[in-house]
Amino acid sequence: MGVVVSLEEGKNKQASVKPLVDLTRADMERVNQLILSKAGSDVQMIPEVANHLISSGGKRLRPMLTLASAAMFGYQGEGHIKLATSVEFLHTATLLHDDVVDESDLRRGKSTARMIWGNQASVLVGDFLLGQAFRMMVEVGSLDALDVLSSASAVIAEGEVLQLSVAKKMETTEDDYLSVIRAKTAALFAAAAEVGPIIANTPRSTRNALKSYGMNLGLAFQLVDDALDYGGKAADLGKNVGDDFREGKITLPIILSWRRGTDEERAFWRKAIENGETSDENLEKALGLITKYGGLTDTIARAEHYGAIARDALAPLPDGAHKEALMEVIDFCISRVN
Amino acid sequence: MGVVVSLEEGKNKQASVKPLVDLTRADMERVNQLILSKAGSDVQMIPEVANHLISSGGKRLRPMLTLASAAMFGYQGEGHIKLATSVEFLHTATLLHDDVVDESDLRRGKSTARMIWGNQASVLVGDFLLGQAFRMMVEVGSLDALDVLSSASAVIAEGEVLQLSVAKKMETTEDDYLSVIRAKTAALFAAAAEVGPIIANTPRSTRNALKSYGMNLGLAFQLVDDALDYGGKAADLGKNVGDDFREGKITLPIILSWRRGTDEERAFWRKAIENGETSDENLEKALGLITKYGGLTDTIARAEHYGAIARDALAPLPDGAHKEALMEVIDFCISRVN
Known part of the structure; x- marks a missing residue:
């Protein structure tokens, strides 16, 4: 497929997330332990459902942003471990709820939790993780960090609702789409990057710089993710090319194609996305x-x-080193195939 | 100066606002009459102050957007004339208040109203025009249009306050700057373009398309305006190159230069913008x-x-023809020297 080639051509072979992984390795081990411990419960289904998703091999980019952005300003305490874990829990809870809302069968190449344990368990375990995230944030004791993360959590939910309201609507504008990904994805990247400098007690301008870094990184990340859905290889993605298409999800590649197309082509898009005629041929x-x-x-x-x-x-x-690693993550997000 | 050349090179010689002017000529004559009539008052100072700015030769791009976006969908009533006039009044009121807040001496090559009649008159005549704008909106009787324009008016004021809070702060991020121009400039472009399809009773998706057009046109317009301040010719601008610099206004050209510069260069910017050392040499x-x-x-x-x-x-x-004219305005805004 030509589209795969065009993405590969644009790829910067050097950019990697590895410097960030290396710099945060020791802290991430503690985060991973805390994730397992805080996802634990006497209610046996909770760790089962939570660990199914937690152990499914995400990159854990968001908690690494928190760890790196705290270390970058010489933070010496313990709070960054809990905040990074909270960030990952907010993300995991969103995924659990998302899969219920989108009725998804697969995530990262595995059956979704809802396919194994059902929708109710997915919703409730998501709520449990949200609750645990808030408890950890409160334990850290930074009101500013609590404000930033709880606001992000509300904005993410708003983004989900906004996404529902534009679902399968071909007239969705690029601005509508941007509002969705800004809320759904970028807000948590922004919060993850901002809480580091917050607990390191840096000036407001530094917080703003990291927030802006995270927000725009998140936008770039989601844009590329949405491009990959039409241009990546199934094995690399852990999902199939065209999943968004089959779900009738409105992302930028089809917004642009619809808006730039002829009346006849727009009729095709309506049939495919709005009426769900998403055969392989289509x-x-x-x-x-x-x-x-x-x-x-x-x-x-x-x-x-x-x-x-x-x-x-x-x-x-x-x-x-931290700034360099964060800079490289930008190139990585834009150039990644995986 | 090299910078002037670089802007001229990028210029599309064809793009013009003329097709929009031609299409809206008859309606704009009525708008201009309504402007004069609604700026009238028995309090003699009101029309004096208002007409000083109103007759100073702005392009009246915003009311033309309203007229064209109503005509585009076959609107047959009279409401577009009043709404276009309201849009221009909201804009004029903002300029009057802006010049007071910024302590500006010149606007479009003429003394500002505050230099002739003082700050108090400028503030109060601005308030009068705001009031007149709301009265005309109410007369049109479209609650949706009223909602869009009154929201824009509140957002513009928020933008002004936001601009105050970042004034002379070199750490201002591009995101902060974008929030300012989105609120200060783009919100009114968006509202001006959205109220046309609203009174023409088009579907929500059409309103959204015009709103998105206006918002992004407004962002492009203000970005180019801020570039021109460092790259245009004084005669074309009706202001001097470097006015923003001398006022310590933080716009994107200096945000980028500051963020990309060396420590030494950043010290220079701080002295110039934060301490006001804005000699010609600087x-x-x-x-x-x-x-x-x-x-x-x-x-x-x-x-x-x-x-x-x-x-x-x-x-x-x-x-x-209307769509074509609106499309050309995009290129005009980006390529304009004036």
Whole structure:
């Protein structure tokens, strides 16, 4: 498929998340232990459901952002471990609830929790993880960090509702889509990056720089994720090419293709997305239209725009290994195939 | 100056606001009459102050957006004239108040109203125009249009306060800046473009498309405006190159240059902007740094990003002269020297 090639061509082979992984390795081991311990419960189904998703091999980018952004400013306490764990729990809870709302069967190549334990268990275990996240945040005792993370949690929920309201609506504008991904994805990246400097007691301008870094990194991350759904390889993604298409999910590649298309092509999109006619043949046709109208290349171009803002947000901060690793994550997010 | 050349090079010589002016000419004559009539008052100072600014030769882009976006959907009533006038009054009131807050001496090459009649008169005549704007909106009788315009009016005021809070702060992030121009400028462009389809009773998706067009056009417009302040010619601008610099106004060209600069260069910016050392020599140095770090070209690149979103917002709407004129305004805003 031509679209795969176009993504691969744009890839910066050097950019990697490895420097960030290396820098946060010791702390991440403690986070992983805390995750297992705080997902524990006498109610046996809770750790079963939680660990199913927790152990399914996500990159844990968000807690690493919190750890790195605290270490970057010489934070010496213990709070960053709990906040990073809270961040991952907020994320995991969102995924559990998301899969229920989207009626998803697969996530990261495995059956979703709802397929194994049902919708009710997924909703309730998600709520349990949210509760545990808030308890850990409160234990850290930083009102500012609590404010940032609890606000993010509310914004994420707003984003989910907003996504529902635009679902399967081909007229969705790029601005609507941006509002959704800003709330659903970028807000947690922003909060994850902001709480580090908060507990390290840095000036407000430094917090703002990290927040802006996280927000724009999150936007770039989600844009690329949504491009990959039409251009990646199933094995790399842990999901199939076209999953978003089959779910009728409105993401930027099809927003651009729809808006730039002819009346006839728009009728095709309506049938496919709004009426759910998502056969393999129609997916092929959709991929052809996306290529024709530059839907993937322009989605990546938008990601690069946000990547540039993230880079400038971080630029004036003191140089060092953490800053370098965070900078490289921007390139990694934009260039990743996985 | 090299910076002027770089802007001129990027200019699309064809793009013009003329098709929009031609299409709205008859309606704009009525708007201009209504402006004069509604700025009238037995309190003689009111029309004096109001007309000083009203007759100072702005492009009246915003009311033209309202007229064109109503006509585009075959609106047949009279409401668009009043709403367009309200939009221009909201804008004029903002300028009057802005000049007081910024302590500006010149606007569009003329003394500001506050220099002639004083700050109090400027504030109060601004309030009078706001009141007149609301009265006209109410007369039109569309609750939806009233909601959109009154919300914009509140958002503009929020934007002004936000701008105060980042004033002279070199750490201002691009995101902070974007929040300011989104509220200060883009929100009114968005409302101006949205109320047309509202009174023409179009579906919600059409309203959203025009709103998104206006919002992104407004962002592009303000970004270019802020680039022009460092790259235009005084005669074309009706103001002097470097006015923003001398006022210590934080706009994207200097945000980018500051964030990308060395510690030494950042110390220079702090002295210039935060301590007000804005001699001509320092302006020359600032222009050199902006050029060195691509501050103008990247500001224009950001404007092009928003221009592209505006274009895609409008794309699926029925073709015709109004759509074409609105599309051309995007290129005009990005390429304009004046």
